[in-house]
Amino acid sequence: MNLTLKIWRQKNADAKGGIEAYDAPDISPDMSFLEMLDVVNERLIDKGQEPVAFDHDCREGICGMCSLVINGIPHGKEKGTTTCQLHMRKFKDGETVTIEPYRAGAFPIVRDLVTDRGAYDRIIAAGGFISVATGGAQDANALPIPKVDAELAMDAAACIGCGACAAACKNASAMLFVAAKVSQLAHLPQGQPERKRRVLNMVAQMDKEGFGSCTNQYECEAVCPKEISVRVIAEMNRDYLCATLVGAE
Amino acid sequence: MKLDSKIPTGPIDKAWDKHRFEMKLVNPANKRKFTVLVVGSGLAGAAAAASLAELGYKVHCFAFQDSPRRAHSIAAQGGINAAKNYQNDGDSIWRLFYDTVKGGDYRAREGNVYRLAQVSANIIDQCVAAGVPFAREYGGQLSNRSFGGAQVSRTFYARGQTGQQLLLGAYSGLERQIGLGNVIMHNRSEMLDLVLVGGHARGIVTRDLVSGKVQSWAGDAVCLATGGYGNAFFLSTNAQGCNVTATWRAHKRGALFANPCFTQIHPTCIPVSGDHQSKLTLMSESLRNDGRIWVPKSKADVGKDPRQIPEDARDYYLERKYPSFGNLVPRDVASRNAKMVCDEGRGVGPGGLGVYLDFSDAIKRLGENVIRERYGNLFEMYERITDENPYQVPMRIYPAIHYSMGGLWVDYNLMSNVPGLHVLGEANFSDHGANRLGASALMQGLADGYFVIPYTIGNYLATAKQPKVTTDAPEFKAAEAEVNARVQKLLNVKGKRSPTSFHKELGKLLWDKCGMARNAEGLQKALEQIPRIREEFWKNVNVLGDGESYNVSLEKAGRVADFLEFGELMCRDALHRNESCGGHFREEYQTEDGEALRNDEEFRYVAAWEYTGNLGAPTLHKEPLEFDNVHLATRNYQ
Known part of the structure; x- marks a missing residue:
């Protein structure tokens, strides 16, 4: 198949960027989207042009490194799918495909389609953990956890931290990401001692990073490659309200 | 060079306890005076960095990805083994030890494997305490399954995302220490050299992948937890960024590379x-x-x-x-x-x-x-x-291609032959012999990071008594100059072929000649061809852009250049090992039924290769393997 690509090119964080058009002929429908970009890049190198920079690593939908806004949608239109798992057979011959980086103030552009998502790490560092040092843990079965709680925690824990939720949100809100971690730990007995402190600290860091607020549009849920439910946002709001009323302790 | 594995004497089931008692401790007040550089942030690296920081050491951690949470440990699906015997089906530390030695086709070191089985139970406890949502039964107890042909159910899992959940558990511990200021994290930083001062590993040189800045870091010990080298084959199940650069650079500074021909095919x-x-x-x-x-x-x-x-x-x-x-x-x-x-x-x-x-x-x-x-x-x-x-x-x-059993040689303390250089997880060679069993990689990464290195590194720091060094030392300046020169050299070739085209050529050759089945003739051909590809690479590679910006071609070219050197050692190791065992199948050595034919008389040893300055002539050192507790036998699955 033959495609036209419109790709955001930007030399570095300070440079002015712009959309450039590239022809992408002879694309196999069996290629993944990133393999298509590999082929385009190899052809650019052969022509003496610098390849398009994009983030990617595991290419099996779990590391959360790939991003891209494809035809206006983070990770493309295929539901529950990361960019690396999107295949070219989902596109039509002759189609024009627009590829942009995530756009959110808290995710500054590094180069071309690569953004800096360090803000997510800093939110985890502010409270997305259980304070337990190595050694001294009790026997794992000494603390029974009902299956339903473990499953609810796992539903939230499936988050890969890719940033699509914030990129899709018109407010650039990181609520789905933050709430997924809050919900995971709130459903587990181990998470109880720091439950209030955690939600207060993580939300404070989220605000500090410049992410917007949630206005219940659910675009985050629609683009989440792991299909994390906005239920977690409701749970976080409840915990946040409680913690604000009674304090961290 | 005599390779001393430092396995404690006496009964194997008491060895780790005895060793822990005999090792020297660092006084709590003195720990903050020591800096440890941890390279890699997967299960082994993140667990080590967090655990060492909790103890009070100053830690720097380096990852080439944009976040420590991206490391490829995340992709493991199936589960993690532990000798908990929660199912009452006859499992024990001894059985996990026995299965691992046998599964590794008797090319692993008994002492290390026994300790791995011993600490496996602690890993599960630790992960649960950190909030890892393992699968549960309705009664609230942990669920187990049988995995990879094991005859007991000892595998713990979190849906099909066990690696992800374990890594995020270790990552959250690491982020906690970063937030507290005890670990300084360097993302998008690639280690390009190891620095020795007075014969001890005292630092590394990194390149910031965004700014291109080449920089030195000094410390009192270095831990490499940089994963495996499966991407030498171009096509593998590894993530795109997985590479051999950190371990290969350490090898060229003197660390021995052990059993590089042991690669696992999934x-x-x-x-x-x-x-x-x-x-x-x-x-x-x-x-x-x-x-x-x-x-x-x-x-x-x-x-x-x-x-x-x-x-x-x-x-x-x-x-x-x-x-x-x-x-x-x-x-x-x-x-x-x-x-x-x-x-x-x-x-x-x-x-x-x-x-x-x-x-x-x-x-x-x-x-x-x-x-x-x-x-x-x-x-x-x-x-x-x-x-x-x-x-x-x-x-x-x-x-x-899936996993590398080979890696840098380490002793019982996970220290290489270079004093102060410790190697953890897939990057070392020690626990899986010639073949790794399913659900054992996660176990080893976390065992090394959580429960081995926090003890053994203390012993090293307490006994090494090395003077403090800074990055002003001439050794650092020399290494930085070499790194800069190499970056420039890559940029200056200005040839016609992309780095990826060389990677594909090497990968296909290795897969054909040193893949699932190998023979002397094919390996000899590969040994002739690899230096030719390497020569062509340095004459004709096309690396566009400059060294002072985010340059994906440059990153890739540096890694391919190292694979082109490493691939030769892999073939040489495969050629010298005249037997078939585990993932190493030499067509000349098979039974009438086409099964692997081991040669315990001649090859019951770890092959540890020393870089001599000439890629074509490394020196082979042998560490004999003793089997005092597991009886040597032919694996039979009929």
Whole structure:
């Protein structure tokens, strides 16, 4: 198949960027989207042009490194799918495909389609953990956890931290990401001692990073490659309200 | 050079306790005076960095990705082994130890493996305490399954995302220490050299991948937890960024590289679809619990719709050859047999490189819903990639490079022959011998990071008594200059071929000559060809852009250059080892039935290679392996 690509090119964080058009002929429908970009890049190198920079690593939908806004949608239109798992057979011959980086103030552009998502790490560092040092843990079965709680925690824990939720949100809100971690730990007995402190600290860091607020549009849920439910946002709001009323302790 | 494994004397089940008591401690008030550099942030690196910071050491941690949470440990699906015996089915530390030594085809060090089995139980406790949502039974107890052909149920799991959940657990501990200021994290930073001062590892040189800045870091000890070298083959199940650069640079500074020819081929991967292929996708081998593997009996049938091939025209070759283990034989045996039937011309799919993994009997027996519950996510992934529905048509699978059992040589303390240089997780060679069992990689990464290095590094720091150094030392300046010169050299070639084209050429050669089956003739050819590819690379590689910005071509070129050197050592090791064992199958050494023929008389040793300055002539050092507790036997899965 033959495609036209419109790709955001930007030399570095300070440079002015712009959309450039590239022809992408002879694309196999069996290629993944990133393999298509590999082929385009190899052809650019052969022509003496610098390849398009994009983030990617595991290419099996779990590391959360790939991003891209494809035809206006983070990770493309295929539901529950990361960019690396999107295949070219989902596109039509002759189609024009627009590829942009995530756009959110808290995710500054590094180069071309690569953004800096360090803000997510800093939110985890502010409270997305259980304070337990190595050694001294009790026997794992000494603390029974009902299956339903473990499953609810796992539903939230499936988050890969890719940033699509914030990129899709018109407010650039990181609520789905933050709430997924809050919900995971709130459903587990181990998470109880720091439950209030955690939600207060993580939300404070989220605000500090410049992410917007949630206005219940659910675009985050629609683009989440792991299909994390906005239920977690409701749970976080409840915990946040409680913690604000009674304090961290 | 005499290789001293430093295995404690006395009974193996008391060795670690005895050693822990005998090791020197660092006074709590003195810990903050020591700086440890941890390279890599996967299970081993993140666990080590967090645990060392909790103890009070100053820690710097380096990752080439944009966040420590991206490390490739995240991709492990199936589970993690631990000798908890929660199922009351006869498991024990001794049995996990025995299975691991046997599974590794008697090429692992007993003492290390026993300790691994011992601490396995602590790992599960630690992970649960950190909030890892393992699968549970209705009564609230942890759920276990049997995995990779083990005869006991000792595998803990979190849906099909066990690696992800364990890594995020270790990552959250690491982020906590980063937030407290105890770990300084350096993302998008690649280690490009190891710095020795007075014969001890005292620092590293990194390149900031965004700004291009080359910088030195000094410390009192270095921990490499940089994963495996499977991407030497270009196509593998590894992430795109996985590379050998950190360990190879350390090797060129004196660290011995052990058993580089021991690479694991995973039997259940999605076959290659074309030249554009950038990686191979693994599907959990739990699929073999219910899927039946077959190819047509006759070559004439390979192009037919598999549903039209009658039962008596199918060859369920694993069930035929190994009636007691059937489709659940270990990874190396399953992979080799798939290659054999494809070599006979009975492979299916594009290029004849595939075998069927058929669920139709299981669906008939259990119903589609049960199969969907067990494997739904894997079936979905398969369909997404191949556009075929595995509920209706048998899956096609083919083996792919997956894991590196070889790595830098380390002693019982996880220290290499270079004092102060410690190597953790997949990057070292120590625990899996010639073949790794399923659900053991996660176990080793966390064992090394959580429960071994926090003890052994203290002993090193308390006894090494090295003077403080700073990055102003001439050794750092010299290493920085070398790194800068190499970056410039890559940029200055200005040839015609992309770095990826060289990587593909090397990968294909290694897969053909040093892949699932090897022979002396092929390996000799590879040893002639690799230096030629390397020479061509340095004459004709085309690295565009500059060294002062985010440059993906430059990153890639540096890694390919190291693979081009490392690949030669891998072939040399495979050529010297005149036996077949585990993932290393030499065609000249097989039984009449086509099974691996080990040679314990001559090759019961670790092959540790020393860089001599001449890539064509490394020096071989041998560490003999003693088996005092596990009886040497031929693995038999019939």
